Amino acid sequence: MRMPAEFARHERTVMCWPTRRDLYEHRLGDAKRAHATVAKTISGFEPVTMIVNSSDAEEAALLCGGTVDVVVLPIDDSWFRDTGPTYVVGDGAREGTCWVFNGWGNKFVPHDNDAVIAEAWLTSQGHAVRHVDMVLEGGSINVDGAGTLVTTEQCLLHENRNPHLTREQITARLCGELGQERVVWLPYGLALDDDTDGHVDNVAAFCAAGVLVLQGCDDSREADHGRCAANRAVAEQAGLEVREIPVLPFVTTDGRRMVVPYLNFYVVNGGVIVPVCGHDADDDMMALISECFPERQVVGLDVGEILAFGGGGIHCITQQVPAP
16 A cells, blocks of 8 residues: 555545634635635546535535535534545555544644544544554655655654654654655755644655656745745655646735745646735746746745645645545
């Protein structure tokens, strides 16, 4: 059983409706509309399910429209990339691995519903369930479908995740549970990514076996300039072919400076959905992403700023169910 690459065929995409008012504050309505936009866009490529609390079912169905399925299950937050199951497939079988979710190091509470939403979703769909006794969020890993997994030291070695496990033990657990042959440890996530402690889905994603797309930062005044360069050096030393998206946009909203990485894109059947924020380089960076995925339609959605306000991006709010 092996975790397939994101660019492998999907059965559907699953998302969760935003609910945490203290996270989005006065912009919760904007967040809901952004989630609906992402869901409706993806539904043009593959089926989409939106998980909602019962109190939000009517509103979510109205905003998402008839092309998105709505399923009622208890949730605390909308980051299903991190709280949902990570699927593995093989020999005609498919099962969802359910890792321990601790609210990104207990930063956000309550998270009782989100800690069990992976199993609740799998059970509701009749999918096989396998529990793994290790803290892990889906946004902290990416695989190429051929045995290589990439993550960041900044996140998986953080003391608020698995302080009782060594790097070697974490590597062994990832390889054993997800069917991987090696783990490439990039040193860094983004400098401003305090919420997730440096998830890899802001800085790296595979576009083919052995080919890693990396977020760059061409502004030498930014801390991410050196961090992204260090990631590239490690990836190349590991023998990966590297494609770089050199511009890293920043936005300021309500006095908060935030980053909107293009690398937080989501690969769907026949497409790539990219968060943009009106930066001058949006078109050029999307063209580079198109070169990485020449047979897919690249779609930019201007939801990057509001999702960054909540602490993530398009990849963070989506989770693929691979075709069995």
